[in-house]
Amino acid sequence: MDERDAYLAWPLSYMEGTPALANHYREWKWTIMLNLVNRGVDLKMVESRPGSANGSRVIKYRRLRPFKTDEIKVLLVENISTIAEKMLREAGYQEELREKLRTVHALGIRSKTQITEDLIKEAPCLLTIGCFCIGVNQVAQEAALSRGIAVFNSPFSNSRSVAELVISEIITLARQLGDRNREMHNGQWKKTAGGCQEIRRKILGIVGYGHIGAQLSVLAESMGMQVLFYDIQQIMPLGMATPTESLDELLERSDFVSLHVPETSETINMIGARELKLMKPGAKLINASRGSVVDLLALKEALESGRMGGAALDVYPEEPAANGPWSTGLEGLDNVILTPHIGGSTEEAQAAIGVEVATNMIRFLDQGTTLGSVNFPELDLRVNTFEQPSTPYPCRVLNVHQNVPGVLLKINQILGQFNIEKQVCESRGQYSYIMADVCAGCETDLDHIFESIFHLPEAVATRIVY
Numbered sequence: 001m002d003e004r005d006a007y008l009a010w011p012l013s014y015m016e017g018t019p020a021l022a023n024h025y026r027e028w029k030w031t032i033m034l035n036l037v038n039r040g041v042d043l044k045m046v047e048s049r050p051g052s053a054n055g056s057r058v059i060k061y062r063r064l065r066p067f068k069t070d071e072i073k074v075l076l077v078e079n080i081s082t083i084a085e086k087m088l089r090e091a092g093y094q095e096e097l098r099e100k101l102r103t104v105h106a107l108g109i110r111s112k113t114q115i116t117e118d119l120i121k122e123a124p125c126l127l128t129i130g131c132f133c134i135g136v137n138q139v140a141q142e143a144a145l146s147r148g149i150a151v152f153n154s155p156f157s158n159s160r161s162v163a164e165l166v167i168s169e170i171i172t173l174a175r176q177l178g179d180r181n182r183e184m185h186n187g188q189w190k191k192t193a194g195g196c197q198e199i200r201r202k203i204l205g206i207v208g209y210g211h212i213g214a215q216l217s218v219l220a221e222s223m224g225m226q227v228l229f230y231d232i233q234q235i236m237p238l239g240m241a242t243p244t245e246s247l248d249e250l251l252e253r254s255d256f257v258s259l260h261v262p263e264t265s266e267t268i269n270m271i272g273a274r275e276l277k278l279m280k281p282g283a284k285l286i287n288a289s290r291g292s293v294v295d296l297l298a299l300k301e302a303l304e305s306g307r308m309g310g311a312a313l314d315v316y317p318e319e320p321a322a323n324g325p326w327s328t329g330l331e332g333l334d335n336v337i338l339t340p341h342i343g344g345s346t347e348e349a350q351a352a353i354g355v356e357v358a359t360n361m362i363r364f365l366d367q368g369t370t371l372g373s374v375n376f377p378e379l380d381l382r383v384n385t386f387e388q389p390s391t392p393y394p395c396r397v398l399n400v401h402q403n404v405p406g407v408l409l410k411i412n413q414i415l416g417q418f419n420i421e422k423q424v425c426e427s428r429g430q431y432s433y434i435m436a437d438v439c440a441g442c443e444t445d446l447d448h449i450f451e452s453i454f455h456l457p458e459a460v461a462t463r464i465v466y
Contacts, residue, residue: 075100078110078132098122106361111135111341112321117143128364130357131374133344134158135290137263141375145431148400148461151375152360156211157352158344162288163215165343166258167223169312173256173284174199176310178337195282195309195335200224205254207247207270208261208289209235216258217241228253251278256286263290273298282309284335288343291316296329303333310335314343368398368435368463376400377426381435393440394421396465397449401434402458403427408434414452418445431460 101107101123108130109115115129117140129139131153144151172178175196183190204220206213206229217227218238227241230250237243244250247270251257257279261267271285272295279285285308287294296317302308313330319341320326330336344353360372367383370376381396397415401407408425411434415423418438425434440446446464454462 074106074108075104076108077113101126106130106365108132108357108361109138111138112319113138114321115139115144120144120147120149123149128152128361130361132350132353132357135263136374137290139375142429145375145400145428146460149375150361150364150370150373152357152364152372153374154353154356157356158346158349159211159215161346161349162212162260162343163219165314165339166216166286166288166312167219169286169288169337170199170204170220170225170256170258170284172337173286173310173312173335174202176335179335199256201226202255203228203253205229205244205250205257206241207231207250207257207259209237209241209243210260212288213258213260214238216260225256247275248278251275252280254283255280256284258286259289259293261289261293263292268292269295271295271299273301276302276308279308281307284308284310284312286312288312288314291319300330300333303330303336310337312337312339314339315341366465368396368465370433375428377428377433379424379426379433379435381422381424381437393442393446395438395440395446395449397434397436397438397453398463398465399434399453400460400462401432401456402460403430403432404458407432407456407458410456410458411436411453414449418449 098119101119103125104123105125105127107115107123107126107128109132111131111133115138120126120140120143126147126149129144129149129151131139131151133153134155136151136153139151141151180190199220200223202225204216204225204227206217206227209217209229209231213229213231214235217229220227221239221241227239228244228250229235229237229241230244230247235243244253259271261270267290270293271287276285276298285294285299291313294313299308299311303311311330313328313336316328328338330338344350356372360369363369363371364373367381369380371378371380399411401411412420412423415436415438418440421437421439423434423436425432427433438449440449450462450464453459
């Protein structure tokens, strides 16, 4: 990689020079992440003037230059890194994570680690968070944006793995394999056909016909099932799948119901006592989406009463932060499958997720590109290649600022003193993000651009990479 210089300015409440974090990676799928660890920065302190957008107090900022980046620190948790696993296995995450976040620039997590607003405030160096999973509700996204931290995820890479898990659970529930397996392990031989059925010609109702729901639909049809689906959007079905007019209709007609919806205010406790009573006698429920979607107490009552024929749960309203003892209240019930949120936990899915999320994080750190971000506007600018640049200091200006009138005018008045080659800006809620390629004549020009934008009252975060 060619060496480049870079200025990065971010609010700091804590900063000191620290040795690079030594990360050990156990699988090839994290090779891309090594690109982050094997680059580095020199740290230099500057101070903001009183009365800046960050308040009247004097705040320290960091400036990273030159952009060799061999001291970029990456912390990976939840089976992403053996170091994180060893550190956090016994103590839980938050306190250990709070200490480590003070010196890392990139954080990789999965679904269990909760990144709250308080934790984000304890992360003065943090530039980006990679969620190596589908969901991002474990991250305080708006708080991250307010500090210029981009959040990335991989919403589709594990779709096949989740769909295959659901298919296996449909067959397991239909044949009561979980009960037979438990009986054999307990030394009981119980050969019976009672309550055991083929899945051919059975009706599968899919709630949420997105990437996972659609793949599940195709797999189920290939095994002879009839597929119904319900989605709040009008979606073109695959194969012979049939949409229903309402959730109630789907519940009333289906032999198996599989949930594939995000966690929103509308989906919390979407399946409660009323909905469970609408289901066919002996019907089975599968939840591999979000734990908050199903009322577990109502589900337990329906199972114990015999109205339902079984259930398979991979997600729960509250999940532990580390491996160890845990209870759902559903243990021991007949024909109930409980798995520890492993829907996307296959080697293939994790490899694909690792490549996608790490690539997006690297592009954000190197170029400011936010494609794939869940909390930033999605912006990209083609990277210029200069065999003989027109000026000695072509640079890219990256800035997050408050979304209020007049800020873009102020920024362009600064950049307009030089040659702006291309520029893009987009707003999201209370904040806006701008990318601009500018040709500066000397390093003093870079200092001028940086300091001028950095000290705008509305500026949240500013970087110049070149």
